[in-house]
Amino acid sequence: MKDELRQRRQETYRMLVAHGISHSEVVKRLSDSYDVSKSAIRKDIKNMNSWLPDLSVDFSAAIVRLTRLRDQQQELESVALQARRDGDPRTEIRARQEIRKSIMAEHNIATDVGLTPDSGEGAAALEEIDTGIDPEDEALLDEFCGIEGDLDAVELEGIR
Secondary structure (H helix, E strand, O other): OOHHHHHHHHHHHHHHHHOOOOHHHHHHHHHHHHOOOHHHHHHHHHOHHHHHHHHHHHHHHHHHHHHHHHHHHHHHHHHHHHHHHHOOHHHHHHHHHHHHHHHHHHHHHHHHOOOOOOOHHHHHHHHOOOOOOOHHHHHHHHHHHOOOOOHHHOOOOOOO
16 A cells, blocks of 8 residues: 555544544545545545555554553663663663654654654654753763763663
8 A cells, every 4th residue: 555545544544533523524624635536535435444454454563663662661761760870871871862762763653653643843842852861961971971972882781
């Protein structure tokens, strides 16, 4: 199934089932939004039972990935907290950077399957997630620990 068709069908399902929007309104909105005929949208609605299982498989796979990301975030938070208690700012910073990346991946997956609105604002907000360390303090910690450049070379044991 082509990406645009898949997206249109996801939106059809979301509008009809999740939001309870009337058939006529869905037909009007989606035909305008996707620049297709109203009969194409009506046909999608009529044949929903045939294409819905394909979307369900994608949705189920996304839920599994989201669950794994959440589990990983919890593990990383434990690593960060333990590193803070152990006085290991390098590991704490790396764990918090990985948490940020994981949250961004979670947002992207959720947006792809229609669980969140696709908005530039959402992605921008994720860039500003509080890692628990002030940016100035983070720079000072990097300097104190002798960290230069990106921390991608730092491995966190037991994660992934």
